[in-house]
């Protein structure tokens with residue numbers, strides 16, 4: 487798929503109430519939802535890290551600072567530069583919330599719980615896990631996970647592409 491389609495998919499996933507705008511509370515609900523789903527309380531240092539990483543992403547993404555991110559604003563912002571500057575930390579912080587034994591890798595249960603908290607169906611999360619677990623050892627590493635999402639946002643390709651689609655109900659090209 488082209489990058490504009492990939493960005494549309496991600497935008498749709500982030501605009502949880504479907505009003506065409508990613509509001510600040512809507513975006514900051516993501517780390518809160520992940521923390522709750524993964525059994526972390528608000529005082530957990532990893533939860534605070536995730537919250538501030540998401541605040542940085544939102545400030546970067548909301549170019550005009552009005553607390554609303556439209557698709558046009560999102561599309562102009564998203565890409566390799568934004569990913570490397572702020573998104574990598576935010577996505578990594580969510581991965582860390584799921585990594586209970588702190589070994590830098592997730593098993594299928596942790597992975598599915600994380601992806602479900604972020605809006606993926608369990609079936610699609612399981613598919614993504616299998617696609618990312620290329621050596622079949624039953625674990626997905628942090629670097630492979632982040633590289634896959636970066637690939638999706640920068641060139642529309644990703645082992646997880648199919649799994650990233652389900653909110654929009656589309657099939658991979």
Ligand SMILES: [Ca+2]
Pocket residue numbers: 501502503504505506507508509512
């Ligand atoms: Ca919205």
Ligand SMILES: [Ca+2]
Pocket residue numbers: 548549550551552553554555556559
């Ligand atoms: Ca804005």
Ligand SMILES: [Ca+2]
Pocket residue numbers: 585586587588589590591592593
């Ligand atoms: Ca682990």
